[in-house]
Amino acid sequence: MTTSGPVVGEPASGGPGLAQERRIVTEIPGPASRELLERRQRSVARGLSHVLPVFVTAAGGGVVLDVDGNSLIDFGSGIAVTSVGNSAELVVDRVTEQVARFTHTCFMVVPYEGYLAVCEELARVTPGDHDKRSALFNSGAEAVENAVKIARHATGRNAVVVFDHAYHGRTNLTMAMTAKNMPYKQGFGPFAGEVYRVPMAYPFRWPGGPAACRADALDVITGLIHAQVGEQNVAAVVIEPIQGEGGFVVPPDGFLPGLAAFCREHGITLIADEIQTGFCRTGDWFACDHEGVVPDLITTAKGIAGGLPLAAAPSAGTPLPAPPRSALSRPWARRTCPPRRAASATSCCPGWASWPRTILS
Numbered sequence: 282m283t284t285s286g287p288v289v290g291e292p293a294s295g296g297p298g299l300a301q302e303r304r305i306v307t308e309i310p311g312p313a314s315r316e317l318l319e320r321r322q323r324s325v326a327r328g329l330s331h332v333l334p335v336f337v338t339a340a341g342g343g344v345v346l347d348v349d350g351n352s353l354i355d356f357g358s359g360i361a362v363t364s365v366g367n368s369a370e371l372v373v374d375r376v377t378e379q380v381a382r383f384t385h386t387c388f389m390v391v392p393y394e395g396y397l398a399v400c401e402e403l404a405r406v407t408p409g410d411h412d413k414r415s416a417l418f419n420s421g422a423e424a425v426e427n428a429v430k431i432a433r434h435a436t437g438r439n440a441v442v443v444f445d446h447a448y449h450g451r452t453n454l455t456m457a458m459t460a461k462n463m464p465y466k467q468g469f470g471p472f473a474g475e476v477y478r479v480p481m482a483y484p485f486r487w488p489g490g491p492a493a494c495r496a497d498a499l500d501v502i503t504g505l506i507h508a509q510v511g512e513q514n515v516a517a518v519v520i521e522p523i524q525g526e527g528g529f530v531v532p533p534d535g536f537l538p539g540l541a542a543f544c545r546e547h548g549i550t551l552i553a554d555e556i557q558t559g560f561c562r563t564g565d566w567f568a569c570d571h572e573g574v575v576p577d578l579i580t581t582a583k584g585i586a587g588g589l590p591l592a593a594a595p596s597a598g599t600p601l602p603a604p605p606r607s608a609l610s611r612p613w614a615r616r617t618c619p620p621r622r623a624a625s626a627t628s629c630c631p632g633w634a635s636w637p638r639t640i641l642s
């Protein structure tokens with residue numbers, strides 16, 4: 282059995298010390314990558330695609346090195362994951378330190394301090410200065426699933442309202458919540474029920490033009506919820522404050538606060554899916570911050586952990602991702618994001634005012 286691939290001039294390690302340059306020394310893919318692609322054909326399920334046909338051997342800052350010695354500028358960043366740069370020193374140090382101490386206990390069997398530190402940090406950096414609680418999971422889809430469970434349990438209602446162009450993940454419920462059929466849903470039904478889709482406030486494509494978009498969209502959305510679902514049946518409205526996979530759709534100013542006000546009026550939980558937009562991806566800590574919106578629940582993943590944990594990790598929270606998460610907020614705080622400011626809006630759901638909020642990651 283082959284266990285290691287052909288690697289030309291493999292560097293000792295990655296990290297920000299790698300030359301931050303584009304350097305092409307072979308055709309793309311080069312011979313070593315082609316050999317690995319053949320192995321891939323024989324061993325990896327055909328359903329998994331890739332964008333760039335090269336194999337990475339090291340990465341650091343904003344470049345990836347392939348096995349043929351090409352240095353490529355990393356515009357992919359693992360899809361909005363390596364926001365502090367690949368193999369950032371603080372992350373590598375904390376992960377190394379953690380795995381040397383222990384790799385796993387399961388927080389629900391024996392807890393550990395790193396989990397608390399992450400939750401405390403989340404309480405500090407997420408919108409709103411109210412009392413908050415967090416639960417940590419292994420993937421974004423799992424966070425969305427749990428946010429919906431919490432909203433349903435808290436409200437005693439079933440319906441979940443989502444938007445055109447939305448992307449929320451690939452589990453059964455999150456496939457139902459995701460808008461696009463290909464490539465995410467085709468052939469994978471039946472999907473979870475009680476998911477209702479409404480138009481997104483999309484200024485560029487709004488029939489009446491961008492100027493009409495905010496007011497029209499709020500009218501259409503609230504009208505559809507009233508007529509087709511019934512406000513009293515809605516547990517949660519789930520929205521990406523800026524849509525990612527659906528095409529980087531930025532709603533018009535005032536739309537999110539308007540939606541939050543509607544949710545507040547009807548006791549509906551507003552869940553902001555900030556899995557892609559969170560952790561300074563849009564210039565503030567969270568996309569909700571741009572308009573001072575404080576959702577009842579936030580889902581976050583991706584940039585929070587710089588690539589950890591693996592989505593395949595089977596239990597709820599592991600000690601491995603916890604330390605880098607807390608370590609990660611330090612470089613962000615230093616480099617890219619404004620200080621956490623006091624919220625200008627209140628929480629959406631009045632019934633929840635006395636509840637400890639839950640932030641999921």
Ligand SMILES: Cc1ncc(COP(=O)(O)O)c(C=O)c1O
Binds near residue numbers: 421423450451582
């Ligand atoms: C907005 C949003 N929600 C949910 C997810 C699902 O996250 P994961 O792939 O970690 O399950 C993604 C992933 O791209 C996302 O962008």
